[in-house]
Amino acid sequence: MASNAHETVDIYGVKWSKWSAALSRRFDIIVAIILFLAVTAAFHLHVMLLVGDWDFWVDWKDRQYWVTLAPVITITFPAALQYVFWEKLRLPFGATFAVVCLIFGEWMNRKFGFYDWSYFPYSLVWPATYIPGAIVLDVTLMLTGNFLLTSLTGAIAYAILFYPSNWVMLAAYHLPVEVMGSLVSVADYIGYAFTRTATPEYLRFIERGTLRTFGGHSAWVASAFAGFLCMLMYIAWWYFGMLMTKVVTVPNKMKTLMGLKADPKRSVEAI
Amino acid sequence: MFKFLKKYARQMRLVVGLGLLASVSGQVLAHGERNQEPFLRMRTVHFYDMKWNTTEVPVNGEIVVSGTFRLFPEWPGNLPPPKRVFLGNGTPGPVLARTESWIGDVPAIQSGQLELDRDYTFRSVYKARIPGNHHVHPMLNVEGAGPLLGPGNWLAITGNREDFRLPIDTIDGTHIENLETWGVGTVFKWHALWFAIALVYMLWWLRKPLLMPRFLATEAGNDDLLITRGDRMWGAAFMVGTLVIVVAGANWAEAKYPRTVPLQGGEATWEPLPKQAASVKIAVKRATYDVPGRSMKINVTLTNNGPKPVQVGEFLTAGLRFVNHDVPVAMANIDPLFPKDLIPPSGLKVGDNTPIAPGESRTMMLEATDAAWEVERLTSLINDPDNRVGALVFFFDADGNRSISTLSGPIVPFFGAGK
Amino acid sequence: MSAILASSADRSPGRFVQYKWPTICFVGTLAVMVFYRWFQQTFAWKTGLDSTLPEFDATWMMLFKVELPLMIALWAGLWSWLWVTRDRHLDQLKPEEELRRYFTLVLFIFSYAFVVYFAGSFFAEQDASWHQTVVRDTSFTPSHIVLFYGTMPFYVTFGVGSFLYAMTRLPKFAERISIPFVLAVTGPLMILPNLGFNEWGHAFWMMEEFFSAPLHWGFVVLGWSVLALGGLAAQIMMHIVEVMQRIDAQKAAA
Numbered sequence: 001m002a003s004n005a006h007e008t009v010d011i012y013g014v015k016w017s018k019w020s021a022a023l024s025r026r027f028d029i030i031v032a033i034i035l036f037l038a039v040t041a042a043f044h045l046h047v048m049l050l051v052g053d054w055d056f057w058v059d060w061k062d063r064q065y066w067v068t069l070a071p072v073i074t075i076t077f078p079a080a081l082q083y084v085f086w087e088k089l090r091l092p093f094g095a096t097f098a099v100v101c102l103i104f105g106e107w108m109n110r111k112f113g114f115y116d117w118s119y120f121p122y123s124l125v126w127p128a129t130y131i132p133g134a135i136v137l138d139v140t141l142m143l144t145g146n147f148l149l150t151s152l153t154g155a156i157a158y159a160i161l162f163y164p165s166n167w168v169m170l171a172a173y174h175l176p177v178e179v180m181g182s183l184v185s186v187a188d189y190i191g192y193a194f195t196r197t198a199t200p201e202y203l204r205f206i207e208r209g210t211l212r213t214f215g216g217h218s219a220w221v222a223s224a225f226a227g228f229l230c231m232l233m234y235i236a237w238w239y240f241g242m243l244m245t246k247v248v249t250v251p252n253k254m255k256t257l258m259g260l261k262a263d264p265k266r267s268v269e270a271i
Numbered sequence: 272m273f274k275f276l277k278k279y280a281r282q283m284r285l286v287v288g289l290g291l292l293a294s295v296s297g298q299v300l301a302h303g304e305r306n307q308e309p310f311l312r313m314r315t316v317h318f319y320d321m322k323w324n325t326t327e328v329p330v331n332g333e334i335v336v337s338g339t340f341r342l343f344p345e346w347p348g349n350l351p352p353p354k355r356v357f358l359g360n361g362t363p364g365p366v367l368a369r370t371e372s373w374i375g376d377v378p379a380i381q382s383g384q385l386e387l388d389r390d391y392t393f394r395s396v397y398k399a400r401i402p403g404n405h406h407v408h409p410m411l412n413v414e415g416a417g418p419l420l421g422p423g424n425w426l427a428i429t430g431n432r433e434d435f436r437l438p439i440d441t442i443d444g445t446h447i448e449n450l451e452t453w454g455v456g457t458v459f460k461w462h463a464l465w466f467a468i469a470l471v472y473m474l475w476w477l478r479k480p481l482l483m484p485r486f487l488a489t490e491a492g493n494d495d496l497l498i499t500r501g502d503r504m505w506g507a508a509f510m511v512g513t514l515v516i517v518v519a520g521a522n523w524a525e526a527k528y529p530r531t532v533p534l535q536g537g538e539a540t541w542e543p544l545p546k547q548a549a550s551v552k553i554a555v556k557r558a559t560y561d562v563p564g565r566s567m568k569i570n571v572t573l574t575n576n577g578p579k580p581v582q583v584g585e586f587l588t589a590g591l592r593f594v595n596h597d598v599p600v601a602m603a604n605i606d607p608l609f610p611k612d613l614i615p616p617s618g619l620k621v622g623d624n625t626p627i628a629p630g631e632s633r634t635m636m637l638e639a640t641d642a643a644w645e646v647e648r649l650t651s652l653i654n655d656p657d658n659r660v661g662a663l664v665f666f667f668d669a670d671g672n673r674s675i676s677t678l679s680g681p682i683v684p685f686f687g688a689g690k
Numbered sequence: 691m692s693a694i695l696a697s698s699a700d701r702s703p704g705r706f707v708q709y710k711w712p713t714i715c716f717v718g719t720l721a722v723m724v725f726y727r728w729f730q731q732t733f734a735w736k737t738g739l740d741s742t743l744p745e746f747d748a749t750w751m752m753l754f755k756v757e758l759p760l761m762i763a764l765w766a767g768l769w770s771w772l773w774v775t776r777d778r779h780l781d782q783l784k785p786e787e788e789l790r791r792y793f794t795l796v797l798f799i800f801s802y803a804f805v806v807y808f809a810g811s812f813f814a815e816q817d818a819s820w821h822q823t824v825v826r827d828t829s830f831t832p833s834h835i836v837l838f839y840g841t842m843p844f845y846v847t848f849g850v851g852s853f854l855y856a857m858t859r860l861p862k863f864a865e866r867i868s869i870p871f872v873l874a875v876t877g878p879l880m881i882l883p884n885l886g887f888n889e890w891g892h893a894f895w896m897m898e899e900f901f902s903a904p905l906h907w908g909f910v911v912l913g914w915s916v917l918a919l920g921g922l923a924a925q926i927m928m929h930i931v932e933v934m935q936r937i938d939a940q941k942a943a944a
Binding site for chain 2: 011012013014016021024025027028031032059060061062063087088089090091092093096097099100103107118119120121122123126127129131132134135136138139140142143145161164165167168169170171172173174175176177178179180181182183184185186187188189190192193194195196197198200201202203204206207208209
């Protein structure tokens, strides 16, 4: 190993001593796991508390609020991570990484929380997927190399892809059934049958009747609106990612207390 | 350290004991109703004439719970009125599957508005799902007020969870064998597919030096080495593939399920029972709660406005039924499956049990004494910022006809010392 | 430390990345989390539904009364140890040792992130699966006793611990306070005091379990601060690269 100290390797045009390159790979693995855990925690917390109910329950997944809110709320961390991954590392998978973390966190809980602990069937509590939109968002950024163009094209694609990519799973739950002489969807009936004591029917924040369905295309209208909001949200969170990951330091005023040598000259705080 | 262990030895034994108990028993405890503030139980919804068709049932067996409830006229001012209400059931999770629920003759699958000072009949039908002993309540969820629980009864479910089935036929003729598992296969497969696609997409870069090398190269401006033509081709292929799979998937779903309906979010309209004028008017002169004696004493003036003489048969509040043992028809009014712990054995003591003649106005004492006040935590009434008692009082005439009056008034605690 | 530096020619990753303590932390944390989940599965339905019963006191309040003092003891112990054993001669720190300490810091942050996952994701959404299913009758529910009073103080231990480790053992972090580091530690830490607002709302005006309710948004905003780990990662990368270059320069000079 000692001989490595003199050897160098070229990585992406930068010379590395061999030992430090090997060490950097170790760093990669540890930090990748840290990011996976931390992003899962923060993004999942964000989603469960902003769009949670729509994502928890099949009888909340409506054509209006779910289709609008879910993409808008979930484009946030992908945008922020894209800033870090792309601007600092030229890695084109910030969005995909974020939603993989999110869906992993969600499934862990749907299994251990909703299914194992609270007896809910998977048919009631499956999460939506955001991966197709995230891949398109990532590739758009990679191909354009520009966050504004990504916002104008990728962000709207993220929102538009949300409904069809989830309709594959959801369609079966929108078959019509007759219960007690009333028409309901299978999803309504599943939510009705497997009761949530403290979350009654009226709490559902769902489409209660549209003014105009435009030939039954209200989900697409909601998707288009979500696309517009996603464009704005994407930019906002790109900048938020920039702000939060800025390396800023201020002098440590506790140095003397720590028994370290004080600064020879007065320090000037710079933020 | 030893002192600490000694101090907590009893609790530790209890924990170990409970652990053993937990491992062999399927019993679950009542859930939270006792810690609901007394005003939520005394002055909102009173459930009466409750009936259960059974208290023991195998998995997939049917349970029917029915009864009547009255919305208290003096609804607490700190709660929103019942403009949006849902007929729920208080259970420890979805241990039952609800198959039907009715208020009057109208389905209660949706939420709707109810009127104060009116009575409504209800009926809920369930299918037993999770084995164990469960405490099951009828319940009204009132928007802004939360869950308001009725009397809870114990239900023993036997059998295996795996045997549960909830089948249904859709309008277009599709037979669903079990709603628990319906559509779940597609959900699992679709999620697994996208997880795999995402991982393969990311592995293209994860397999190469990742963080520090890319960080330095980005700083150095080596973009052409960081994102190569191969990377772009890889990405473009995934983008095209993603679009193709999504479009194909959505088309597959459309073709497989051509007739779908949106979530149904309508409101129900429920009719109350015809309003019957209370034959007896109740005026509370003074109500006290004797804390050490666990006794509520209410001095009331009862005015019989009805055509026949009546006797006080029952005092019902917060699910507790204080029944006057001297009125046989009141005793006969108790369903055999009604939970015994909610019928205090000492019953209701009435100052003067002789029938109140039509037109007569009589002042007397009603006394409800039992440890149930303590057990049901209704004594925490004295902690409420609005100390009022609310109840239904049942009157019976000689023919067994019943009329129901509401009782409401301030209550003063008595702590056993002073006045 | 001297043993580590004995063979100064050794530059294998194993010399700088030492897994003993992180592994102990990881296994210990995992064991605690498995215990919590087991405890919930075993006792939540059996004794956790009615807070007025002695069985509730004997299980849930007992867990609460045991875990909180243990957590506070862990805080006091770890943080005091980190402070008392601080390096007062950071100006004499050898680059190899500094590099080793950087990796220890990264592994410290790994322990932090591991618990943050359980608090922010696993037990947090489980809170919905519990409260939307039952009638809430106390602030100390089977979900909250684990989530708010178990896992959250636990990650505070590692969060503040990692910050103190950096400040007391790494010259650049001792010299200047890293704002992303402060954010990444204090944001999640503030979720704990924000609990007061949550309970205030549930006690006085929010009677139903709508998980996306504005009452919960304080947790969301504070959770965003985890993004600052990106800034901290960038900072640590810059520092590590600088130390590696210093080591290479020394070697070349020798």
